[in-house]
Amino acid sequence: MKKRMGPGLLLLIFLLLAYMAMARRETPYEKFQRQHVDTSRSWEPDPNRYCNLMMLRRNMTVSSCKELNSFVHGVLAGVVAICSSEGTWHHGNFYYSNSPFPVTDCQTTGASLWPRCIYRGAVSHKRICVACTNEQPVHYALPSVCSGP
Template sequence: MALKGLHPALLLLLLVLLPACLALGRRETRHEKFHRQHVDFPKTSAPDARRYCNLLMQRRNLTADACKPTNTFIHVGPAEVDGVCRSGGTPSTENYYDSNVPFELTTCRLAGGAQRPPCNYRGRTSTQRIRVACVGGLPVHYKTQL
C-alpha cells in the first residue's frame, strides 16, 4: 500500500533533518577538537605567516572568547598525525608520544598585549618532530615541537 498526500514528504523531510539535528546536539570529541585546533592539510593559502595565523585562529574558533596565546598547526594529513600514537611515534612519558619524522608546522603566537578579540598573531613556519598526548590510540593534545 503506497502512502498518499503529505505523509511521504514529511517522512522524507524527517529522514533528512534528523541526522543533521543529532549532529548539532553532539559534542565534539577530544580527538575531533585536536584536529580542529591543530591539523591544517592541505595548508590553507595565505600571503604570509602572520595573515595565515590571523585567518586560521579565527576560522578554527580559537579567538571567540579570548585570544589563545599560542597554537601550532600541523600540515600533514589527519591519518599521519593520528599515526604518531601508533607506529609513527615513540612513547615518551605518561601518555605522550614523539613523532618519528618531522612535520611541516606553523606556530602562531599572540602579538601585543590584547587578550580579547580582535586578536593579532605572528607566525613562524618550521619542520620539526612533535609530541602529542594520546588516548585510545588517538591524539587529543598537542604538547610541543621537538
Template sequence: MSMSLGPLLLVFVLGLVVIPPTLAENERYKKFLTQHYDAHPGGRDDRYCNKIMDERELTSPCKEVNTFVHDTKNNIKAICGEKGSPYGDDLRISNNPFQVTTCKHSGGSPRPPCEYRASKGFRYIVIGCEDGWPVHFDESIINA
C-alpha cells in the same frame, strides 16, 4: 509471535554504557583536529595565523600560542602507533619532523581582534593519544 523485551532492554542498556566513551573520544579528536590540523595551509604567514585562528574560534579570548600541523590525518594519527615513540608521561613524539606553523599572540588585549605572528618550519611533534587517537598537542621540537 511473542518476543521478550529482556534481551532488547539488555542490548539498549549495554549500548548506553559503551557508546558515551566512544562519542567523548571522537569529540576530543575532533577538537584536536579543529585546533591543530590544517592539511593545506595558505601562506603560513602572519595573515594566515590571524585568519585561521579567527576561523577556528581560538580568539575569544586570544589564545597565546597555537600550532597547526600540515600533513594528513592518517600520518598524524600514526604517531599514536608505529610512527611515534613514548615521550615523558603518556605522550608520544613523532619519529619524523612535520611541517608546522605556530601562531603566537603578539601582545595587547586578550580580547579580539587578536593579532598573531607566524613561525613556520619542520618540527618533531609531541601529542597525547587515547585509544590510538590524537587528542592533545603538547609541543613541537625544532628539527636541528
C-alpha cells in the same frame, strides 16, 4: 504595536545555537583536529596572515585570544599514526613523531586584546609531541612537556 524579528536576526540566532550545540559534542580528538591539524594543500604562505585567518576560522578567538597554538600541516592519517606505528613513546601517554612535520606556530602579539586578536606566525619543520588516547591524538604538547627524546 508588536515588533517582529527580521530573517537576518533569526538566522544569526539559529547559527549561534547550532554552533553551541556542535561545540558541546566535540570529542577530544575532534578538538585536537580543529585546533592543530591543517590538511589543506593551499594554506596561506604568509605565516602572520595564516595565523590570523586560521585562529579565527578554527574558533580560537571566540571568548578570548588563545595565546599560543600550533598547526601541523600534512595528512591526518600521518598525525594519527604518531600514536602507534609512526611515534615513539616519551612518557605517560605522550609520543614523539618519528618524522618531522611542517608546523606553523601562532603567538599573540603584545597588541592582542580580545576581541581583536593579532597573531605572529613562524613556520618550521620539526618532530612533534602529542598526547594520545585510544591511539588518537588529543593534545599537542609544548616542547617543555616533551623535552627531547
